[in-house]
Amino acid sequence: MSISVLGSGAFGTALAISLAGNGPMTLWARNAMKAQSMQDSRRNGTRLPGVALPENLSITADIAQACASDVLLLAVPMQTLREVLEEHQAHMGSKTLVACCKGIELDSGLGPVAVIQEALPEADAALLTGPSFAADIARGLPTALTLACGDAEQCKVLQEQLTTANLRLYRTTDTAGAEIGGALKNVMAIACGAVIGAGLGDSARAALMTRGYAEMQRMALACGAKAETLAGLSGFGDLTLTCSSDLSRNYRLGLSIGRGEEFDSSITVEGAATARAVAAQAQRMGLDMPITLTVTNLLDQRLTISEAAAHLLKRPLKEE
Numbered sequence: 001m002s003i004s005v006l007g008s009g010a011f012g013t014a015l016a017i018s019l020a021g022n023g024p025m026t027l028w029a030r031n032a033m034k035a036q037s038m039q040d041s042r043r044n045g046t047r048l049p050g051v052a053l054p055e056n057l058s059i060t061a062d063i064a065q066a067c068a069s070d071v072l073l074l075a076v077p078m079q080t081l082r083e084v085l086e087e088h089q090a091h092m093g094s095k096t097l098v099a100c101c102k103g104i105e106l107d108s109g110l111g112p113v114a115v116i117q118e119a120l121p122e123a124d125a126a127l128l129t130g131p132s133f134a135a136d137i138a139r140g141l142p143t144a145l146t147l148a149c150g151d152a153e154q155c156k157v158l159q160e161q162l163t164t165a166n167l168r169l170y171r172t173t174d175t176a177g178a179e180i181g182g183a184l185k186n187v188m189a190i191a192c193g194a195v196i197g198a199g200l201g202d203s204a205r206a207a208l209m210t211r212g213y214a215e216m217q218r219m220a221l222a223c224g225a226k227a228e229t230l231a232g233l234s235g236f237g238d239l240t241l242t243c244s245s246d247l248s249r250n251y252r253l254g255l256s257i258g259r260g261e262e263f264d265s266s267i268t269v270e271g272a273a274t275a276r277a278v279a280a281q282a283q284r285m286g287l288d289m290p291i292t293l294t295v296t297n298l299l300d301q302r303l304t305i306s307e308a309a310a311h312l313l314k315r316p317l318k319e320e
Contacts, residue, residue, distance in 0.1 A: 001161050004028060004069035006084070008038065008059065009268075010047040010134035011100060012075030017138050018164045020054040027059045028066035035061040051138045067091035071098060071161065073128065074112075077268050078103030078183075081112055085119040096124040098147075098158065102182035102238075103270040104277040111179030113148065124151070126158055127175055129182035130233035131241035133248075137167065144168045146234040148178035170233060177229030180220040184278060185239040186250040186271030188212035190295050192243040193254020198305045200258075209243050212291050219278065222287055257298055258305050272299055290315060 008029035029035035099112030116125035130145035149155035250271040256263040282289040
């Protein structure tokens with residue numbers, strides 16, 4: 001089974017490096033100059049400085065060449081996933097497509113597997129998600145992820161093919177739970193970053209993570225997902241990592257909000273669009289999602305950080 005990674009950002013490059021340990025790999029970069037530079041220098045200096053690319057990793061801007069593989073890992077931002085699928089549907093329509101992004105599409109309210117299924121119904125859709133930083137994977141550090149696929153037998157085959165020396169995969173058929181866990185943990189990371197950035201303390205962050213996890217479960221169960229999926233790598237595991245490390249872009253955005261600083265708008269932060277999408281969806285479903293709504297209000301500058309904290313603390317007392 002041949003495998004290509006589409007998307008030469010930090011995470012896509014890291015996955016390609018790890019998978020190259022199993023055999024020849026192809027990495028697709030949209031920009032031809034970048035692809036040639038990476039091929040010649042054996043580096044992705046802007047995204048993964050100091051990491052060498054294996055000799056059996058080929059970088060190309062030729063989408064047909066990249067899509068000649070049996071399995072395509074789509075390491076593109078959530079909000080551009082549909083665009084990539086539609087633009088290259090002639091090459092992807094009958095492939096096995098594994099989304100490697102986390103979030104909820106702003107316009108449709110769908111997760112990555114659902115977007116693939118809607119855009120390319122003939123393709124086989126799966127999701128790779130869980131607690132992972134690109135730099136760790138690229139440097140060969142041990143990482144465990146969730147592989148979600150609706151077809152149990154196909155999931156086993158993909159699990160064997162995508163597991164590497166440092167990348168251990170656990171499988172599930174609960175694609176909805178894996179999607180929601182991976183998406184909402186980014187929203188909670190923004191909230192936790194804001195708490196720390198505003199100097200509200202680690203105790204407040206712990207409380208926010210815990211209540212944020214309750215929101216993740218609430219949404220997941222309402223969408224027909226399994227509670228145990230949220231307790232695994234794609235939910236609790238990813239929440240723990242993302243809410244506690246400066247390597248998380250979502251957490252860093254929250255830090256900047258809490259400190260009242262400007263944030264680099266060129267950096268992709270999946271949790272921002274996801275917060276808005278989930279807040280709208282929760283309203284349609286009649287779900288109580290106070291942290292998600294508060295993050296949306298912070299992003300849209302309808303609340304200050306002090307107002308947001310006061311609002312959450314004044315909510316009615318209840319049983320846990």
